[in-house]
Amino acid sequence: MEKKLQAILTEAKSSESSIQSMPALDQFKAGIVGSKGSMTEIMKGMKALPKEEKPEFGKKINLVKKELETLFAKVRERLEESDLAKKLGPPVDPTLPSPNLSGGGLHPLTQIREEMVATLNKIGFSVVEGTEAETEWFCFDALNTPEDHPARDEQDTLFFNEDTVFSNVTKKEEERYLLRTHTSSVQIRTMLDRKPPIRVIAPGRVFRRDTVDATHSANFHQFEGLYVDEAVTVRDLKALLDYLLKSLFGDKVKTRLRPSFFPFTEPSYEVDLISPNLGKLSNQWIEVMGCGMVDPKVFESVGYEGSEISGLAFGIGIERIAMLRHGVDDIRHFYQNDLRFLNQFNR
Ligand code: PHE
Numbered sequence: 102m103e104k105k106l107q108a109i110l111t112e113a114k115s116s117e118s119s120i121q122s123m124p125a126l127d128q129f130k131a132g133i134v135g136s137k138g139s140m141t142e143i144m145k146g147m148k149a150l151p152k153e154e155k156p157e158f159g160k161k162i163n164l165v166k167k168e169l170e171t172l173f174a175k176v177r178e179r180l181e182e183s184d185l186a187k188k189l190g191p192p193v194d195p196t197l198p199s200p201n202l203s204g205g206g207l208h209p210l211t212q213i214r215e216e217m218v219a220t221l222n223k224i225g226f227s228v229v230e231g232t233e234a235e236t237e238w239f240c241f242d243a244l245n246t247p248e249d250h251p252a253r254d255e256q257d258t259l260f261f262n263e264d265t266v267f268s269n270v271t272k273k274e275e276e277r278y279l280l281r282t283h284t285s286s287v288q289i290r291t292m293l294d295r296k297p298p299i300r301v302i303a304p305g306r307v308f309r310r311d312t313v314d315a316t317h318s319a320n321f322h323q324f325e326g327l328y329v330d331e332a333v334t335v336r337d338l339k340a341l342l343d344y345l346l347k348s349l350f351g352d353k354v355k356t357r358l359r360p361s362f363f364p365f366t367e368p369s370y371e372v373d374l375i376s377p378n379l380g381k382l383s384n385q386w387i388e389v390m391g392c393g394m395v396d397p398k399v400f401e402s403v404g405y406e407g408s409e410i411s412g413l414a415f416g417i418g419i420e421r422i423a424m425l426r427h428g429v430d431d432i433r434h435f436y437q438n439d440l441r442f443l444n445q446f447n448r
Contacts, residue, residue, distance in 0.1 A: 105139075106162065109133060109169075113172055114172065122180065126180065129176075140162075140165070209427065210435055212446060214324065217304070226301060226302045228304065230287070231286055231290055231305060232281075233280060235278070235286045236277065237253070238272065240258075243399065244365040244399060244402075245396050245398040257309055258280075259279060259309075261277065263277070281305075283307050283325075284305050284307060285414070285416060287301075292400075292403040298330040298331075299412070303324070304323070305325075306320065313433065317432065318432050318433070321432070322420060326415045327395070332409075335413075338392060338415070339358060341415075342356060346374050346389070349422060350379070354375070355374065355376070357386070364396070365396050367396040368394060371390070372390045381428070392413065392414060392415035393415075395413065
């Protein structure tokens with residue numbers, strides 16, 4: 102009997118590795134511990150043993166049963182693992198480079214901004230940054246835009262609550278905080294900070310209480326330019342904007358300055374361009390930006406008065422340029438993060 106018991110165990114151990122499926126395992130188990138299994142037979146045979154041998158033999162049987170159970174569990178685990186491996190496919194080498202990784206791209210507005218920055222860097226302009234939260238003085242007063250000016254209307258400007266504090270945005274006095282409505286506030290911060298000659302550009306986000314439609318957004322991007330030195334003239338302004346717009350729209354572009362009004366420039370102009378290569382908008386004058394010569398009142402507010410200083414300034418809507426460049430007819434496309442739109446700009 103004891104030999105038989107050992108034989109069952111040895112036999113089970115030696116054939117275990119050939120079991121390749123769950124049904125095969127079930128069959129294997131049945132052959133040992135099933136109702137007609139070899140172990141079951143032995144246990145039945147125990148009855149015939151003399152009484153005093155029974156406890157001893159019972160212990161041995163239990164030991165072998167335990168070993169067999171461990172063996173069954175081991176086989177089951179092996180089968181489950183190989184099942185999972187089949188599902189997962191061949192092993193992965195995590196150190197290999199990923200195949201077909203579609204690269205990210207720069208947003209079309211970022212592309213235009215970077216292009217403008219690079220173009221103006223070439224002629225000595227460097228980027229300065231302001232903050233999106235500003236104060237009434239920097240956004241309006243210092244830019245010769247008095248209290249009763251319509252641009253300050255609560256309808257157009259988003260003001261912060263009286264108790265708001267921005268520790269990184271200095272106030273002139275006790276004026277209110279607001280979200281800047283244009284990047285021209287950066288002109289003031291820069292001039293207070295430096296002495297001429299100044300050649301800076303300030304791209305950034307601006308905010309207006311506009312109702313959103315195909316050409317308006319309450320939150321868009323501008324690109325400010327400021328050049329302050331001795332004897333800066335309208336000729337410099339025209340040449341500079343010609344250079345910038347030609348770099349953006351090609352050499353065939355013609356530009357013109359059309360008299361306009363801004364409180365912080367005098368004279369002030371709207372810049373129009375015309376080009377044979379603008380799709381539906383070819384060969385017609387299109388308004389693209391505002392500009393002018395820095396108003397002496399602005400120099401006064403930053404303490405430049407009495408000097409021989411003059412300057413030019415311009416402000417462009419980045420969305421406007423991107424829409425013209427790419428023939429986009431709805432500004433909202435830029436903000437919807439629709440990959441079908443964005444992927445067209447991946448270079
Ligand atoms: N800040 C003006 C605007 O938002 C644009 C501008 C900038 C005009 C600089 C003249 C000079 O419309």
